[in-house]
Amino acid sequence: MKITYASVIAFSNLKPAQISQISDLLRELSPQRPFVPEQLSTAIMFGSLCIAVDEDPSNKIIGMGLLLFRHTATHSSGLIEDVVVSPAYRGKGIGKGIMNYLIAKARGFPRHLDALELSSRPSRIEANALYRALGFELRDTNCYRLKLH
Numbered sequence: 001m002k003i004t005y006a007s008v009i010a011f012s013n014l015k016p017a018q019i020s021q022i023s024d025l026l027r028e029l030s031p032q033r034p035f036v037p038e039q040l041s042t043a044i045m046f047g048s049l050c051i052a053v054d055e056d057p058s059n060k061i062i063g064m065g066l067l068l069f070r071h072t073a074t075h076s077s078g079l080i081e082d083v084v085v086s087p088a089y090r091g092k093g094i095g096k097g098i099m100n101y102l103i104a105k106a107r108g109f110p111r112h113l114d115a116l117e118l119s120s121r122p123s124r125i126e127a128n129a130l131y132r133a134l135g136f137e138l139r140d141t142n143c144y145r146l147k148l149h
C-alpha cells in the first residue's frame with residue numbers, strides 16, 4: 001500500500017475507471033443517492049476535490065473529500081463535504097490524510113478564508129471522532145433545510 005493525495009482539476013481528467021471508483025465511494029457515503037456524473041463535474045468545477053490513491057499496486061482511488069467555498073457579504077469560509085474512505089482502507093490514517101490535505105488547501109487559498117465548516121450526522125461515530133481530533137468544534141446553531149424537490 002502506498003497512498004498519495006492529489007487534487008482533481010477537471011472532471012475531464014478522470015478516466016472511466018476512476019469515475020467508477022468515485023461512484024463506489026459515494027455509494028458508501030449515501031447508498032440511496034444515485035451517482036450523477038454531471039453533479040460530480042459541477043462539484044469539481046466549483047470546489048477542490050482531493051482523492052487518495054493507492055499507488056501500489058492498483059492506482060485505485062480509495063478515498064476522497066471535497067472543499068467548497070462560501071462567500072457571504074461579511075466573510076468567506078470553506079465547506080468540507082463528501083469525505084469517505086473505502087471500507088477496506090479504513091483505520092489506517094487515510095481519512096486524516098484527506099482532511100489534512102483539504103485543510104492545507106484551504107489555508108493556501110488565495111482569498112482569505114475565515115474558517116472551515118462541515119456537518120456530520122451524530123450516528124457517524126468515526127467521522128465525528130475524526131473531525132474533533134482535528135480541532136473542529138461543535139457549533140451551537142440551528143441547522144435548517146428547505147427541500148426543493
Ligand SMILES: CC(C)(COP(=O)(O)OP(=O)(O)OC[C@H]1O[C@@H](n2cnc3c(N)ncnc32)[C@H](O)[C@@H]1OP(=O)(O)O)[C@@H](O)C(=O)NCCC(=O)NCCS
Nearest residue numbers: 083084085090091092093094095096120126127129130133
Ligand atoms: C470517517 C472516515 C472517512 C474516517 O476515515 P479513516 O481513514 O478510517 O480514518 P483514519 O484512520 O484517518 O482515523 C482518523 C481518526 O478518525 C477517528 N476514527 C477512525 N476510525 C474510528 C473508529 N472506528 N472509532 C472511533 N474513531 C475512529 C479517530 O479519531 C482517528 O484518529 P486516531 O487514529 O488518531 O485515533 C471513514 O470511517 C468513512 O469513510 N466512514 C464512512 C463515511 C463517512 O461517515 N464519512 C463522513 C461523512 S460526514
